[in-house]
Amino acid sequence: MVQIPNTPTSADVARLAGVSRATVSYVLNKTDAVRISDATRRRVHEAARELGYVPHAAARSLRAGHSRTVLMPAPAIPVGPLYSAFLNEVQGALGRLDYTVVQYGSVGLQCDDAARAWAELRPVAVLVPGTGIGPRGVAVLKRSGARAVVTLGPERVEGAHALLMDHDAVGRCAAAHLYERGRRRIGVVVPEEPGLEVYSRPRLAGARQALRGTGASVIGVPLAYTERAAAELVANWPELDAVFAYNDEYAMLLMRALQDTGRRIPEDVAVIGADDLMLGRLLRPRLSTVRIELPSGRALAALVDRAVRDPGGEPEVHRVLGSSVVRREST
Amino acid sequence: MVQIPNTPTSADVARLAGVSRATVSYVLNKTDAVRISDATRRRVHEAARELGYVPHAAARSLRAGHSRTVLMPAPAIPVGPLYSAFLNEVQGALGRLDYTVVQYGSVGLQCDDAARAWAELRPVAVLVPGTGIGPRGVAVLKRSGARAVVTLGPERVEGAHALLMDHDAVGRCAAAHLYERGRRRIGVVVPEEPGLEVYSRPRLAGARQALRGTGASVIGVPLAYTERAAAELVANWPELDAVFAYNDEYAMLLMRALQDTGRRIPEDVAVIGADDLMLGRLLRPRLSTVRIELPSGRALAALVDRAVRDPGGEPEVHRVLGSSVVRREST
Structure with missing residues (x-):
């Protein structure tokens, strides 16, 4: 027995x-x-x-008619130290407001199917990073009792509050810096790994926008995160005099490939990354980078709480993400 | 209104x-x-x-008397690509067995308090990475209906199934390799960042164990993940001829500090990391490393399912984590 x-x-x-x-x-x-x-x-x-x-959380939420559960889809891609600290901060701040934060994997589920799976948990609010949800998904969640859906992404989704992550600004910042350093043929790395388009597309668009009308050219450069892809790119180098390498890790990959073929950085090619990771400071030459500031976890928690208390209010839209260039030796 | x-x-x-x-x-x-x-x-x-x-998942689980929710505490530290892929694999495999995987942050909660918070969600099974739970926590979860608690850590916890992560083997592997390369005064980096002791302690112990009786010395070397800490360590260098640097990122930090003071790698100091990250291949000299293989997500999902179906069975104990040295130029 x-x-x-x-x-x-x-x-x-x-x-x-x-x-x-x-x-x-x-x-x-x-x-x-x-x-x-x-x-x-x-x-x-x-x-x-x-x-x-x-x-019993479920019994309590059935009794109360709603839960105190805030659902946050778990990221399917590895998360850097910056974003990880942000997630911890959001969880801590929501916890202090007496919410329970639950992360739910949606690996393999498409947009609205994911929203349906989330709705089964009857969260009182849902935070969706990236572009994980559309207007139909928002409607499904609201109909099943979610009082607030907050997206963190490049675009607004109808019916949801939006923290607009201004990745354009990251690209604008990087391109303006390279132009200022005298560069005129500027590549912008577009990672080939799936899931990153959400960030890479606006970064490229921002770079183009920053240099419109200056006579400088901005070229999208597809690159997979492998040594072979970097070597091939460098072997067929489109004679760029500068590259915004998407982030510090792609920058390290590209720098190595350029150096292995005898190109001098920054004399022949200037390279700038983004994220201000430790590894950039350890490279020689030291890597210039765009430092990105995420919104404060506390502000996001406060927005969720406001929205839960007033579910009929107009969706709030906030532009977030501070960008600033940290110039080191590679540009 | x-x-x-x-x-x-x-x-x-x-x-x-x-x-x-x-x-x-x-x-x-x-x-x-x-x-x-x-x-x-x-x-x-x-x-x-x-x-x-x-x-409504909660209503369904109240009706059924138990849920299909598997709870997985969300990691509070940033997760590398290896562990992130593993988490995705586990979620996918459990999803195919019709479980719902939910990750729950326990930032700021101590051991048994965390277990109590998890129990409120009435999961049918809980996976606990690291050393996040003790025997009391397991008992709390079981009394509130969890049919299985599975730990992934260095030690067994009473009442729980255990996937024993054999981090000793990572240290053994690294130390044996350095010894084989002729090194006799071997440092093992112990990161000062909180949360990593679970991994660093058994790695140091494994290194000591591997070289016991050989006459080689193994010394624990505390190091914070900052350039200043690395520079100070190197300035007061305890004349080691080799270092197992905990992982590839600490190895990169330490290599840079050693090179900045004119030490040659591997001639003066051999350095080996762990995790086999891309960045190790991009360093010069190329970094030797210990490649770590996590258990398959599918095997873990199968264990959970077995345990849920037979909650009275004896706790299963499996040793997991394959380790092998990838020798490059730094050793």
């Missing part, structure tokens, strides 16, 4: 603490509606701890 | 599809107990889609 341990109930907790079940529920679900003395709260917490009782 | 969209119910779907509510529930919750024709299934799916109805 399979032995399943007895699951303690809130009635057990009430008995041990000598209070009513309602009191247990008020205390453990942090309801503010009822005044309960600190001593009683302590007794309930101690009894729950002793019995190993934890409230 | 706040306008909240009308949430469609399963009754609406039943009406539109011309079937009973029970049929809607059978079809959308993928119950196999009842035979339903493909045509009816299609009608139900179409009606649900048209109305934008999605089943």
Whole structure:
């Protein structure tokens, strides 16, 4: 026979603490509606701890008619230190506002199917990084009770609040810097890895926009993140005198390939990356880069909370992402 | 007035599809107990889609007495491409077995408090990477209905299945290679960043173990991931002739500091990293490294499924993590 341990109930907790079940529920679900003395709260917490009782989030949300769960699709691509710190900050800030943040993988699901899967969890709010959702997906989520959908991406999605990640500015910044350093034939690396178009497309567009009318040329340069691809690119070098390499890691790859064929950096080709990673400072010459500032996790949490409290309000739109050039030796 | 969209119910779907509510529930919750024709299934799916109805995971799990949710604490530290691919593989494989994988941040929560927070979500199984849980946490999860807790870490936790990540082997492998290359005073970098002790401690222990009785010395070398810390370490260099640098990123940092003070690699100091990242191949000299193989996501998903079906079975223990040296120019 399979032995399943007895699951303690809130009635057990009430008995041990000598209070009513309602009191247990008020205390453990942090309801503010009822005044309960600190001593009683302590007794309930101690009894729950002793019995190993934890409230049931699903039951609570069914009772309340909505959950305190904020869903955040888990990123399918590896996340750098910058974005990882941002995610932690968002989770911490939402936690302090008494939300539970849950990340949900949507690997292999297309846009609106992913939204449907998320809706099954009945989150009170959903944060969607990148371009993971369309207007139909937003509608599905709202119909199943989500009070707020917030996108973090390059474009607005109908019905959702938007933190517009201004990746154009990253490209503008890099291209303007290269132009200022006297470069006129400028390549912009477009990674071939899937999932990065969301960032690479606006970066290229921003670079083009920055140099429109100057007579300088801006060329998109497709590049896969492999040594072979970098070597091939350099072997058929389109005689560029500068490259914005998408980010520091692609910059390192490209610098190595250029140096291996005897090109001098920055004399023959200036190279600038983005993200201001440690590795750029360790390269020789030291890599110039675009430092990117993400929005504060606290501001994002506050937006979610505002939207949850006022689900009928106009969608908010904020431009976020600060960009600034850090010039080192490679440009 | 706040306008909240009308949430469609399963009754609406039943009406539109011309079937009973029970049929809607059978079809959308993928119950196999009842035979339903493909045509009816299609009608139900179409009606649900048209109305934008999605089943409620929490209600379903309350009805069923357990959920199909597998909880996976979201890593608080940035994850490299290797681990990120592994997480995606696990999620995909569990998804194909009809589980819903949810990642839950536990930033700022200590061990057993985290387990209590996870238990609120009533997962049917929990995967815990690192050393995020103790025997009490496992008991809390089981009492609240989790049928399986699987840890991925250096040690077994009572009551849980264990995939033992053999980080000792990574250290053994690196140290044996350096010894074989004629080195006798070997440093092992121990990162000062919090959260990495779980990996660094067994790596150092493995290196010591590999060279016990050989007369070679193995010294733990604390190092923070900053240029200043690396420069200070090199300025007070304990005259080591080789270093296992924890991983490729610390190796890059240390190589740069050594080269900046005129030390030749590998002549004066041999350096080996771990993880086999691209950046190691781009360094000059090219970085030797320990390639680490994670367990297959499919095997882990199968273990979870087995454990969920037979919650009373003996905890399984598997040693995982393959390690092999990739020798390049730095050793």
